[in-house]
Amino acid sequence: MLGAGASLARxxxxxxxxxxxxxxxxxxxxxxxxxxxxxxxxxxxxQGWVRSVRSQKEVxxxxxxxxxxxxxxxxxxxxxxxxxxxxFGSSVEVQGKLVKSHNRKQNVELxxxxxxxxxxxxxxxxxFKLKARHAMDYTRQFPHLxxxxxxxxSLLRIRSKATAAIHSYFQxxxxxxxxxxxxxxxxxxxxxxxxxxxxxxxxxxPGKNPHFFNVPAFLTVSGQLxxxxxxxxxxxxxxxxxxxRAENSQSRRHLSEFYMVEAExxxxxxxxxxxxxxxxxxxxxxxxILSRCQEDVELFHKYVAPGHKDKLDHMLKNKFVIMSYSEAxxxxxxxxxxxxxxxEWGCDLKKEHEKYLVKHCADIPVxxxxxxxxxxxxxxxxxxDGPQRTVEAVDLLVPGVGELYGGSLREERLHVLQSRLDxxxxxxxxxxxxxxxxxxxxxxxxxxxxxxxxxxxxxxxDNIKDVIPFPRFTHCCLL
Amino acid sequence: MLGAGASLARxxxxxxxxxxxxxxxxxxxxxxxxxxxxxxxxxxxxQGWVRSVRSQKEVxxxxxxxxxxxxxxxxxxxxxxxxxxxxFGSSVEVQGKLVKSHNRKQNVELxxxxxxxxxxxxxxxxxFKLKARHAMDYTRQFPHLxxxxxxxxSLLRIRSKATAAIHSYFQxxxxxxxxxxxxxxxxxxxxxxxxxxxxxxxxxxPGKNPHFFNVPAFLTVSGQLxxxxxxxxxxxxxxxxxxxRAENSQSRRHLSEFYMVEAExxxxxxxxxxxxxxxxxxxxxxxxILSRCQEDVELFHKYVAPGHKDKLDHMLKNKFVIMSYSEAxxxxxxxxxxxxxxxEWGCDLKKEHEKYLVKHCADIPVxxxxxxxxxxxxxxxxxxDGPQRTVEAVDLLVPGVGELYGGSLREERLHVLQSRLDxxxxxxxxxxxxxxxxxxxxxxxxxxxxxxxxxxxxxxxDNIKDVIPFPRFTHCCLL
Numbered sequence: 001m002l003g004a005g006a007s008l009a010r011x012x013x014x015x016x017x018x019x020x021x022x023x024x025x026x027x028x029x030x031x032x033x034x035x036x037x038x039x040x041x042x043x044x045x046x047q048g049w050v051r052s053v054r055s056q057k058e059v060x061x062x063x064x065x066x067x068x069x070x071x072x073x074x075x076x077x078x079x080x081x082x083x084x085x086x087x088f089g090s091s092v093e094v095q096g097k098l099v100k101s102h103n104r105k106q107n108v109e110l111x112x113x114x115x116x117x118x119x120x121x122x123x124x125x126x127x128f129k130l131k132a133r134h135a136m137d138y139t140r141q142f143p144h145l146x147x148x149x150x151x152x153x154s155l156l157r158i159r160s161k162a163t164a165a166i167h168s169y170f171q172x173x174x175x176x177x178x179x180x181x182x183x184x185x186x187x188x189x190x191x192x193x194x195x196x197x198x199x200x201x202x203x204x205x206p207g208k209n210p211h212f213f214n215v216p217a218f219l220t221v222s223g224q225l226x227x228x229x230x231x232x233x234x235x236x237x238x239x240x241x242x243x244x245r246a247e248n249s250q251s252r253r254h255l256s257e258f259y260m261v262e263a264e265x266x267x268x269x270x271x272x273x274x275x276x277x278x279x280x281x282x283x284x285x286x287x288x289i290l291s292r293c294q295e296d297v298e299l300f301h302k303y304v305a306p307g308h309k310d311k312l313d314h315m316l317k318n319k320f321v322i323m324s325y326s327e328a329x330x331x332x333x334x335x336x337x338x339x340x341x342x343x344e345w346g347c348d349l350k351k352e353h354e355k356y357l358v359k360h361c362a363d364i365p366v367x368x369x370x371x372x373x374x375x376x377x378x379x380x381x382x383x384x385d386g387p388q389r390t391v392e393a394v395d396l397l398v399p400g401v402g403e404l405y406g407g408s409l410r411e412e413r414l415h416v417l418q419s420r421l422d423x424x425x426x427x428x429x430x431x432x433x434x435x436x437x438x439x440x441x442x443x444x445x446x447x448x449x450x451x452x453x454x455x456x457x458x459x460x461x462d463n464i465k466d467v468i469p470f471p472r473f474t475h476c477c478l479l
Numbered sequence: 480m481l482g483a484g485a486s487l488a489r490x491x492x493x494x495x496x497x498x499x500x501x502x503x504x505x506x507x508x509x510x511x512x513x514x515x516x517x518x519x520x521x522x523x524x525x526q527g528w529v530r531s532v533r534s535q536k537e538v539x540x541x542x543x544x545x546x547x548x549x550x551x552x553x554x555x556x557x558x559x560x561x562x563x564x565x566x567f568g569s570s571v572e573v574q575g576k577l578v579k580s581h582n583r584k585q586n587v588e589l590x591x592x593x594x595x596x597x598x599x600x601x602x603x604x605x606x607f608k609l610k611a612r613h614a615m616d617y618t619r620q621f622p623h624l625x626x627x628x629x630x631x632x633s634l635l636r637i638r639s640k641a642t643a644a645i646h647s648y649f650q651x652x653x654x655x656x657x658x659x660x661x662x663x664x665x666x667x668x669x670x671x672x673x674x675x676x677x678x679x680x681x682x683x684x685p686g687k688n689p690h691f692f693n694v695p696a697f698l699t700v701s702g703q704l705x706x707x708x709x710x711x712x713x714x715x716x717x718x719x720x721x722x723x724r725a726e727n728s729q730s731r732r733h734l735s736e737f738y739m740v741e742a743e744x745x746x747x748x749x750x751x752x753x754x755x756x757x758x759x760x761x762x763x764x765x766x767x768i769l770s771r772c773q774e775d776v777e778l779f780h781k782y783v784a785p786g787h788k789d790k791l792d793h794m795l796k797n798k799f800v801i802m803s804y805s806e807a808x809x810x811x812x813x814x815x816x817x818x819x820x821x822x823e824w825g826c827d828l829k830k831e832h833e834k835y836l837v838k839h840c841a842d843i844p845v846x847x848x849x850x851x852x853x854x855x856x857x858x859x860x861x862x863x864d865g866p867q868r869t870v871e872a873v874d875l876l877v878p879g880v881g882e883l884y885g886g887s888l889r890e891e892r893l894h895v896l897q898s899r900l901d902x903x904x905x906x907x908x909x910x911x912x913x914x915x916x917x918x919x920x921x922x923x924x925x926x927x928x929x930x931x932x933x934x935x936x937x938x939x940x941d942n943i944k945d946v947i948p949f950p951r952f953t954h955c956c957l958l
Contacts, residue, residue: 475688
């Protein structure tokens with residue numbers, strides 16, 4: 001048993017430094033660490049929340065969870081350690097010994113010597129019930145408590161690892177990380193859907209500028225223009241932060257505050273460069289999430305979206321399709337379906353069109369490229385297929401979610417950009433943006449990916465409000 | 480020379496996947512990769528911005544930078560490749576061979592066969608001049624161009640690596656990463672200094688709720704309360720995102736939008752737990768930054784803040800000091816200095832007091848603990864030294880910067896919190912926060928660190944506006 005003891009000792013040494021053992025007690029182990037202990041033995045302390053209590057005549061079983069893993073640690077105790085407050089949702093500290101478990105589902109269990117109830121939980125008032133599987137639109141009503149359910153705690157672990165995976169992808173591939181600003185004075189992209197910012201204690205004195213920043217200020221809709229600033233001196237830059245839309249929508253696809261992963265690349269040679277990177281990011285991050293959060297992802301693929309695993313595998317193993325906007329319109333025109341909106345060159349693709357195109361591409365994500373000039377913002381690079389006909393822009397459509405990414409080459413030619421901004425009456429506003437072209441301009445482009453939609457796509461979650469800790473949308477800003 | 484060729488071939492394979500070699504050309508290398516090539520040879524292509532041009536009778540020297548390192552790649556070319564547009568700030572693509580350099584400062588140089596000017600840069604209009612060392616308050620006027628200067632590009636690389644180091648610290652130590660919301664309906668902490676958010680296209684119809692979210696909504700001042708939600712089911716959580724203050728201050732220490740690193744820990748046993756983690760984070764991240772950004776940090780310690788390296792080493796090698804607020808007041812009262820604000824138990828520490836205390840502690844960072852009850856927010860845990868006398872709160876003061884961190888144990892006792900909120904008239908507003916204590920409460924605490932102030936502390940940068948890409952403050956929201 002020397003090996004066994006040594007193994008536990010190693011685990012205890014790895015226990016977090018916070019563990020101040022002022023009283024003589026066993027070393028503190030996290031549930032994940034306890035479950036990973038191959039060789040039991042030794043006194044330990046485990047803290048967490050009770051996920052189930054089963055009292056039998058001769059033995060009391062508890063399941064303890066502390067958020068470090070989906071799986072609970074089973075505690076086995078003498079029934080005399082039971083008390084009225086030891087219920088579902090209560091917080092406890094259990095001291096005892098890790099022993100080999102008889103239960104085939106787990107390697108070890110905790111043989112309790114003492115159970116200290118840290119905080120009770122009134123089962124009548126607590127909105128979640130023992131052994132109940134609550135629907136997501138029920139748990140969503142309790143944003144301050146839903147991280148105590150299995151599904152949402154899995155989501156938070158996945159979201160955390162996905163965030164780390166995306167940061168790693170960019171750091172490993174030579175991108176500099178930039179905190180693009182949340183508050184911005186740019187107001188020209190989609191003006192009607194912006195949030196405006198002012199001090200809460202506005203005391204505008206007559207004759208004084210009424211704005212805190214002297215100009216109207218808004219919450220950012222994208223960090224792109226600021227990333228373009230940086231790619232005037234760096235070959236690759238990325239940002240991963242909150243973006244905002246004041247859209248009056250309560251759909252399962254929209255939030256007022258959501259996260260965008262945006263990248264900008266200098267010295268690009270074609271739109272292909274950008275698409276390759278979009279596909280690489282999608283697949284590399286998915287691989288990382290699937291390998292680092294296996295158990296948590298399985299919960300979603302088994303209980304939340306049965307059948308989604310195959311759909312995801314299909315996306316990951318196939319090369320993404322590329323189709324021009326003009327081809328897409330042809331495909332839609334030939335479709336046997338009766339669309340509510342007739343597909344017409346020059347019109348935006350509607351949700352129903354996106355759906356059809358993805359199905360047409362055998363449920364493989366599809367890049368739609370070369371959009372009509374008038375459908376895309378001023379910065380998209382004009383193609384050479386006629387004056388103001390198409391631009392080198394791309395959207396990626398994925399099954400279930402629809403538009404996941406948007407991207408484009410940016411207009412790097414000073415005179416082309418200048419005349420477009422002139423026609424739009426924006427020359428003064430974007431003088432700084434023109435400067436980027438005046439001083440050492442380079443061909444460049446980039447993309448943005450909606451992080452919540454990406455999580456929906458990986459996990460098969462239907463409603464975007466279920467993949468973000470604190471959803472904000474029209475009429476709703478809880479907490 | 481087989482080894483040499485193999486070494487370059489390996490580097491070329493590592494070149495980013497974006498490199499589409501549609502024309503027959505050398506493989507694309509980043510400046511950092513080229514500089515690291517131990518064994519030169521082979522055709523390569525390097526792209527970047529010209530940092531200097533020196534034309535001699537028989538040879539033309541260029542320095543090329545692409546943001547991947549502080550050091551430039553020296554290009555050696557035949558003077559006939561020179562042209563009018565090949566100037567400081569222009570963007571170029573150079574093809575040639577990497578050869579051993581005669582210059583002792585570098586291992587290799589690029590023997591140019593072709594120089595393609597991608598984007599010229601008019602030296603008269605460009606605000607930065609060749610070989611000039613521009614003061615930071617000069618470059619700050621050009622937020623869209625300053626990443627093209629040595630100092631600010633070093634800052635962006637350091638900031639990026641520091642962000643990664645902090646994320647890694649938390650991921651490696653068992654914290655779940657949480658995106659706490661930017662828009663919040665909590666308005667009670669420091670109400671006067673909040674930014675309020677509404678749709679830009681406000682069309683409040685009579686009889687309809689005038690607010691987009693039905694309630695007044697604000698930009699967050701801290702993610703703490705939301706992290707506390709999460710530590711009701713997870714033992715450790717962190718967030719790293721933008722926070723906001725509508726303070727009417729243009730000081731070198733304040734921004735309207737800045738980044739906070741916040742952590743929350745469950746099952747704490749004393750304030751010591753929190754302080755230990757604050758010190759660990761400070762030192763571990765500093766070690767990572769110093770080792771991963773050696774060259775860039777050296778630039779700051781050599782040219783921006785001479786002498787700062789020793790001050791930093793002194794902070795890193797000493798155990799941080801702990802002093803109670805009451806002791807601190809005693810020290811201040813005995814001080815020979817004439818303060819503008821007389822130190823008095825119950826009053827906030829002013830900047831001059833913080834400065835004196837740090838000096839008193841031999842320029843070692845000092846934790847001030849156990850603040851008067853009335854100086855700290857409602858959530859700080861009350862000590863048992865008398866009714867409403869002190870709370871278990873802590874600030875960390877560091878040389879030069881002042882307050883870098885704030886933290887506390889949180890009041891986890893339902894009845895204590897309830898009566899405090901009741902006295903403040905906030906029972907209804909914070910019912911959800913009380914719920915966290917009603918259902919499985921645990922002793923917990925946490926801290927927040929101002930990321931920009933941390934960078935100032937590591938680098939010795941005097942003005943906070945010089946450590947953030949796009950500073951926002953009263954009267955100023957450029958770009």
